[in-house]
Amino acid sequence: MKHFDYIIAGSGCSGRSLAIRMLPYLKASNKQLLLVDKSPKKGNDKTWCFWEKHMDVFEPVVYKKWNRLSFSSYFIRQELNIYPYEYKMIRATDFYTYTDEKLSGNPHITTIKGNVERLYTENEQAYAIIDGEVYSSDYTFSSIPPIQNKRPERYQYLLQHFMGWIIETENIIFDAECATLMDFKTPQQTGTSFVYVLPVSPKLALVEYTVFSEQELATEDYTTALKQYIHEQLHCEQYTIKEQEYGVIPMSDHPVQRQQGRIIYLGTAGGFTKGSTGYTFRFIQKHTAAIVERLKKSGNPIIPSIFPKRFKTYDATLLHLLGSGRLSGEEIFSKLFKKNKAKQILKFLDNETSLIEEMHIFKTLNKKEFAIALLNRTLRIIT
Known part of the structure; x- marks a missing residue:
């Protein structure tokens, strides 16, 4: 049996983010880390977008950033002043290349390709069975979601599913x-x-069609919606599709077990996908940074929640309201952006507002419908 101080199971965004952040700690403490995934991460299979006030460790791979955003619906159209935030975009291909360069050849990192068949804790050690071979560690960090039995009578389950095209136009179409x-x-x-x-x-952009619903759509439905939007809203007829991406993000208020013994879950598996919006990247960075800070101080990576529990209730209430169909997402977000400053909304969606700030935001929403959704959700989980 091979032993490592730490194992990271899954080398996607969360696994690589933790590994990169752990590098100085591993060197200072002379620790060894095993990073395992069943397949190599290559190509531009996804795009991460997020907002932040300051530069972080992955600033070198930010592909593009914006100081201005716009919000549009059939109710309003407005340009958003997001200072002091910047809205940033990272392409997966750049992220994978950058992290590969940082991790490969490092004497404290061992990377293997393999299928993680089982994770478990026994006698104050974490164990991983990888392609039939047992590996042990002091702690294992996993982005592989544990099996979860759905309970639709209690919890809301929606999917955020999307298809995006990077298009190059013949004429100037975009405000870059x-x-x-x-x-x-x-x-x-x-x-x-x-x-x-x-x-x-001005001639190149990612245009992404996103849907919140219980089921994915047929491929042609995404394609039709994208073509219609490009034609009717961008007023563009001549363009070339350079790349395409597709993804599905689960959005639910089903409780997530963030730790099982000495196994600590990362990313979506650990509940770090924002339940109401699907944003994940910044929550991964906050979580992995907190883990490393805890390791530096005590050698123990187990941390309390990185944000107050009330934000889970807010997300769950919105999911139940969307699921009920009593208010459309367009109505909810239009009112939110019409009556609140953009920087305050971004702070709220980052789970960083105070109760007083949240009360000001809630006053601008449809209080009756949100109260009904909160009540219905509460009754469902207690019965």
Whole structure:
């Protein structure tokens, strides 16, 4: 049996983020880390977007950033002043290349390709069975979601699913310095849907169609919606699709077990996908930074929650409201952006506002509908 001080199971965003942040600690403490995944991470299979006030460890791979955002719906259209935040975009291909360069050849990192068949804790040690071979560690960090039995009678389960095209246009179409955060001028029959547009240049942008619903759509439905938006809203006829991405993010208020013995879950597996929006990247960075800070201080990576529990209740209430169909996502977000400053909304969505700030935001929403959704959600989980 091979022993490592730490094992990271899964080398996606969360696993690599933790490994990169652990490098100085591993060197200072002379610890060994095993990083395992069943397949190599290559190519531009996804795009991460987020906002932040200051530069962080992955600033070198930020592909594009914007100081201006826009929000549009059939109710309002406005440009958003997001200072002191910047909205940033990281492409997976750049992230994988950068982290590979940092991790490969490091004397404290061992990387293997293998299928993680089981994780468990026994006698104050964490164990991983990888392709039939047993590895032990002091702690294992996993981005592999444990099996969860759904309970739809108690909890809400939605999917955020999306298809995006990087398109190059023949004519100047985009304002390269202003990204579209949400544009609800899309078909709403299948669920809350919107498009966001991330322009890299006046003729190049990622245009992504996103839907919140219980089921994914047929491929042709995403394609039709994208073509319609490009034609009707961007007024563009001549363009080339350079790249395509597709993804599904689970959005639920089902409780997540963030730790099982000496196994600590990361990313979506650990509940660090924002339940109401699907944003994940910044929550991964906050969580992994907190883990490393704890390791430096005590050698123990187990940390308390990185944000107050009330934010889970807020997310759950919105999910139940969207699931009920009593208010559309377009109505909710239009009112939110119409009556609140953008920087305050971003702070709220980052789970960083105070109770007083949250009360000011709640006053601007449809209080009756949110109260009904909160009550219904509460009754469901206690019965």
